Amino acid sequence: DRCKLCYNKRVKKFIGGYDMKIRRAEVTRGDYETFKKMHLNFRYSEVNEVEERARNAVIKSYEDYYMYADNEWIYFAVKDNNVIGYVVITAYDDLTVKLEEVYIAKEFQRKGNGKKFVKKIIEFLRECGMPIKKVEVFSATTATDNFWAECKFRSVNGSEMFEYVM
Numbered sequence: 001d002r003c004k005l006c007y008n009k010r011v012k013k014f015i016g017g018y019d020m021k022i023r024r025a026e027v028t029r030g031d032y033e034t035f036k037k038m039h040l041n042f043r044y045s046e047v048n049e050v051e052e053r054a055r056n057a058v059i060k061s062y063e064d065y066y067m068y069a070d071n072e073w074i075y076f077a078v079k080d081n082n083v084i085g086y087v088v089i090t091a092y093d094d095l096t097v098k099l100e101e102v103y104i105a106k107e108f109q110r111k112g113n114g115k116k117f118v119k120k121i122i123e124f125l126r127e128c129g130m131p132i133k134k135v136e137v138f139s140a141t142t143a144t145d146n147f148w149a150e151c152k153f154r155s156v157n158g159s160e161m162f163e164y165v166m
Contacts, residue, residue, distance in 0.1 A: 019079060019080070019116075020077055020078065020079050020084075020113065020116045020117060020120060021077075021078045021079075021120070022075045022076065022077055022078065022087075022117070022120045022121065022124060023075065023076050023078055024073065024074070024075055024076075025074035025075065025076055025086070027065070027066050029062060031076075032062050032065040032066075034076065034083050035065060035074060035076075035086060036065065038083075038085065038086055038103055038105060039086075039101075039103075041103070041105070041106070042101055042103045072088050072089065072090055072100065073088070073089040073090070073091075074086060074087070074088050074089075075087050075089065075121070075124070077104065077113065077116075077117040077120070079108070079113065084104060084105050084108040084113060085102070085103050085104035085105060085108065085113070085114075085117055086101070086102075086103050087099055087101065087102045087103070087117070087121055088100040088101045089121070089125075091130065091132075094133075095130075095131055095132055095133040095134075096132075096133060096134055096135075096136060097125060097130075097132050097134070097135045097136070098135070098136045098137070099121065099135060099136070099137040102114070102117070102118065102121075102137065104117060114147060115147075115150065115151055118151045119151070121135075122135065122164065125166070126166065132166050133165070133166055134163045134164060134165050134166060135153075135163065135164040135166065136156075136161055136162065136163045136164075137153060137161075137162050137163075137164075138160055138161060138162075139155075139160050139161075139162050140160060145162075148162040149162075151164070152164060
């Protein structure tokens with residue numbers, strides 16, 4: 001079950017600092033178009049492209065986005081007033097938060113933006129007042145394993161699940 005505390009409407013719209021901010025995606029046509037464009041480029045891995053294309057069909061319309069945004073937290077990474085990525089966050093009653101998708105646009109990858117974004121997400125989760133115990137994320141490749149390890153996440157029993165203990 002998802003934690004009802006996590007959908008607090010008083011959550012700050014922008015979390016600033018560094019040269020990157022995060023902001024909550026709003027249920028507007030503009031944010032839908034921004035999310036959709038990036039979501040269609042998101043990949044868990046490059047191994048099975050057929051499954052990836054099938055997964056991308058989840059959000060086909062504004063109504064789908066509305067349902068998705070209503071049940072999950074979607075935040076954008078904003079740099080120099082441009083949205084460069086997003087994260088989908090789900091919280092559960094056991095005080096675990098899961099980062100379902102973390103995406104940085106290709107032209108902004110390999111420049112430290114992903115690590116800055118993850119750091120901002122962790123700061124946000126600490127500041128939002130929820131008693132979170134850990135943050136989990138799924139890692140599908142050796143490259144993403146290394147990324148999560150550099151972000152201070154650790155593998156759970158050598159599996160594809162990584163966690164950050166708060």
